[in-house]
Amino acid sequence: xxxxxxxxxxxxxxxxxxxxxxxSLTIPPGITTLVGPNGSGxxxxxxxxxxxxxxSSGSISVMGLSSRDANKFFATVxxxxxxxxxxxxxxxxxxxxxxxxxxxxxxxxAIQLAEESLQRVQLDKTAAWRKxxxxxxxxxxxxxxxQAIAHRPRVLVLDEPLNGLDPMARAESMALFEELGRQGIHxxxxxxxxxxxxxxxxxxxxxxxxxxxxxxxxxxxxQEVREKPMQVLVRCDRPEALASKMFAMNHCxxxxxxxxxRGIFLRTGDVDQFYSILNDIATEGTVKIEAVAPxxxxxxxxxQYLIGSEGGxx
Amino acid sequence: xxxxxGAGRRRDFMQQPWALWRLQAKRLTQIELRxxxxxxxxxxxxxxxxxxxxxxxxxxLFNEHDASSFNDxxxxxxxxxxxxxxxxxxxxxxxxxxxxxxxxxxxxxxxHFYLLSPVRxxxxxxxxxxxxxxxxxxxxxxxxxxxFALMYLPFGAAGxxxxxxxxxxxxxxxxxxxxxxxxxxxxxxxxxxxxxFKNPTPGALLFLGWEAINPVLPSILQRLxxxxxxxxxxxVDVGAKGFIALLTVETEPVSGLAATLGLLLxxxxxxxxSCYRIRTLEIRYTTE
Numbered sequence: 001x002x003x004x005x006x007x008x009x010x011x012x013x014x015x016x017x018x019x020x021x022x023x024s025l026t027i028p029p030g031i032t033t034l035v036g037p038n039g040s041g042x043x044x045x046x047x048x049x050x051x052x053x054x055x056s057s058g059s060i061s062v063m064g065l066s067s068r069d070a071n072k073f074f075a076t077v078x079x080x081x082x083x084x085x086x087x088x089x090x091x092x093x094x095x096x097x098x099x100x101x102x103x104x105x106x107x108x109x110a111i112q113l114a115e116e117s118l119q120r121v122q123l124d125k126t127a128a129w130r131k132x133x134x135x136x137x138x139x140x141x142x143x144x145x146x147q148a149i150a151h152r153p154r155v156l157v158l159d160e161p162l163n164g165l166d167p168m169a170r171a172e173s174m175a176l177f178e179e180l181g182r183q184g185i186h187x188x189x190x191x192x193x194x195x196x197x198x199x200x201x202x203x204x205x206x207x208x209x210x211x212x213x214x215x216x217x218x219x220x221x222x223q224e225v226r227e228k229p230m231q232v233l234v235r236c237d238r239p240e241a242l243a244s245k246m247f248a249m250n251h252c253x254x255x256x257x258x259x260x261x262r263g264i265f266l267r268t269g270d271v272d273q274f275y276s277i278l279n280d281i282a283t284e285g286t287v288k289i290e291a292v293a294p295x296x297x298x299x300x301x302x303x304q305y306l307i308g309s310e311g312g313x314x
Numbered sequence: 315x316x317x318x319x320g321a322g323r324r325r326d327f328m329q330q331p332w333a334l335w336r337l338q339a340k341r342l343t344q345i346e347l348r349x350x351x352x353x354x355x356x357x358x359x360x361x362x363x364x365x366x367x368x369x370x371x372x373x374x375l376f377n378e379h380d381a382s383s384f385n386d387x388x389x390x391x392x393x394x395x396x397x398x399x400x401x402x403x404x405x406x407x408x409x410x411x412x413x414x415x416x417x418x419x420x421x422x423x424x425x426h427f428y429l430l431s432p433v434r435x436x437x438x439x440x441x442x443x444x445x446x447x448x449x450x451x452x453x454x455x456x457x458x459x460x461x462f463a464l465m466y467l468p469f470g471a472a473g474x475x476x477x478x479x480x481x482x483x484x485x486x487x488x489x490x491x492x493x494x495x496x497x498x499x500x501x502x503x504x505x506x507x508x509x510x511f512k513n514p515t516p517g518a519l520l521f522l523g524w525e526a527i528n529p530v531l532p533s534i535l536q537r538l539x540x541x542x543x544x545x546x547x548x549x550v551d552v553g554a555k556g557f558i559a560l561l562t563v564e565t566e567p568v569s570g571l572a573a574t575l576g577l578l579l580x581x582x583x584x585x586x587x588s589c590y591r592i593r594t595l596e597i598r599y600t601t602e
Contacts, residue, residue: 052597074432085423102431
């Protein structure tokens with residue numbers, strides 16, 4: 001079976017309003033983050049992937065399956081939407097059990113999977129027995145996530161899965177996503193909290209105004225943004241001396257001292273040449289270099305460069 | 315060549331996961347019945363079903379029952395079935411039950427859970443229809459049987475004789491068939507209306523008007539009506555006068571079997587179109 005998610009020239013229009021336009025995209029296994037401002041088309045892309053909306057043109061294949069073949073498709077795909085609504089008057093446990101029973105499994109198997117998924121999202125069973133109407137936002141988010149992962153899908157689509165979670169629950173969810181990613185499933189996340197998803201993502205898909213503007217490994221995407229000088233943090237004992245040497249060699253366009261005085265942020269237009277010169281300086285021994293790390297090689301920075309809005313928590 | 319294609323289609327048909335679909339349909343029907351029939355929201359539908367029962371009960375308590383009122387009560391019961399249950403009770407009861415099944419879940423923004431389940435959309439729609447029909451039939455058939463029993467109970471031995479040795483039991487069977495067909499017919503129409511319109515009530519009221527004027531329409535248009543088929547199955551003529559008589563008039567004599575088959579055909583056509591609609595249904599809660 002094909003193990004990729006493929007969008008082929010997919011467009012979606014809601015009447016005259018553009019959802020997404022001519023998106024061609026191949027998503028391999030691993031964690032993929034959709035990044036873009038509100039209304040950019042992230043949710044439309046996820047709804048298209050799961051068949052909740054149909055493309056106006058183009059085609060979508062998920063592991064070689066189409067959403068029209070619901071039995072096979074939804075045994076493979078789990079989708080945790082951002083719609084914060086549930087069937088009225090239902091308990092969390094019944095919600096999970098009803099969903100699992102529709103897969104055609106026995107009640108015993110459904111109970112085992114429901115218990116397992118509750119454990120994974122760290123929602124205790126006593127809470128699951130209560131009606132969802134009385135849940136906090138964080139608990140509702142957890143029960144939705146539990147429902148999406150309960151049948152052990154190979155493709156998991158999560159629309160803003162960290163919304164409403166407190167820092168502790170957020171960290172637990174991130175650990176769960178990392179674990180799922182390690183298991184080799186396709187995990188597609190859209191989130192506004194870039195700093196956190198950036199840490200676990202294998203690749204990013206940047207989308208704005210319905211157009212896909214960049215996709216791939218975060219570092220590759222950053223490399224492609226040639227017109228924006230890269231920022232590198234160099235930890236050293238004499239940051240001012242390092243900055244003056246770099247400016248003298250014409251390989252630095254901006255320098256900013258780290259708040260603790262033990263490092264400096266340097267911007268360069270040619271990162272390969274920059275690292276070569278830095279090695280020379282280290283060999284000279286005039287400046288003792290402790291660590292070097294890219295400072296804007298993340299989804300947050302890429303987002304700012306390509307889309308222009310403030311990154312971070314949007 | 316044609317034979318090969320036919321054999322291929324038959325093979326495809328047999329290879330479909332029918333057992334899984336049956337199991338999913340059974341489970342969906344159970345879920346829907348639990349959510350719709352046994353909830354506080356269904357209270358007013360119980361009221362619609364059992365209000366004539368209450369009135370007949372009061373009639374038993376406060377009115378004399380002698381042999382002379384026997385025919386009157388039979389006429390009253392036929393009037394309750396034809397003028398109340400078919401025209402109002404089952405009509406609005408089914409509007410409440412069936413318009414909730416798809417549109418109600420869209421308004422509550424919970425339909426996507428069903429559409430994201432591993433259930434073919436046609437199976438989902440037909441299961442919801444089955445659950446709605448089971449709920450409506452259970453309520454209205456129970457009410458009809460109780461109405462019938464209460465109507466003849468006060469006549470004692472004469473009543474028992476009428477029911478078990480006379481035409482009574484046959485009439486009850488006809489009423490039950492009429493109510494079942496009414497539930498299925500109105501149910502199919504309202505399920506479709508609720509998928510086509512955001513607010514199915516204006517459409518339902520237009521349909522009510524259509525049903526009312528149907529007897530004076532050309533015979534081809536009379537076939538696009540639920541009540542017109544049911545009129546042919548009535549075991550007792552309702553001696554209605556004035557405007558009400560319009561609702562009971564039988565314009566073109568049709569046999570009971572033809573009327574039943576005609577209505578079932580109409581229901582099948584409506585359900586097939588509903589299946590087509592649900593295949594292309596999209597979740598866009600923001601426009602609801």
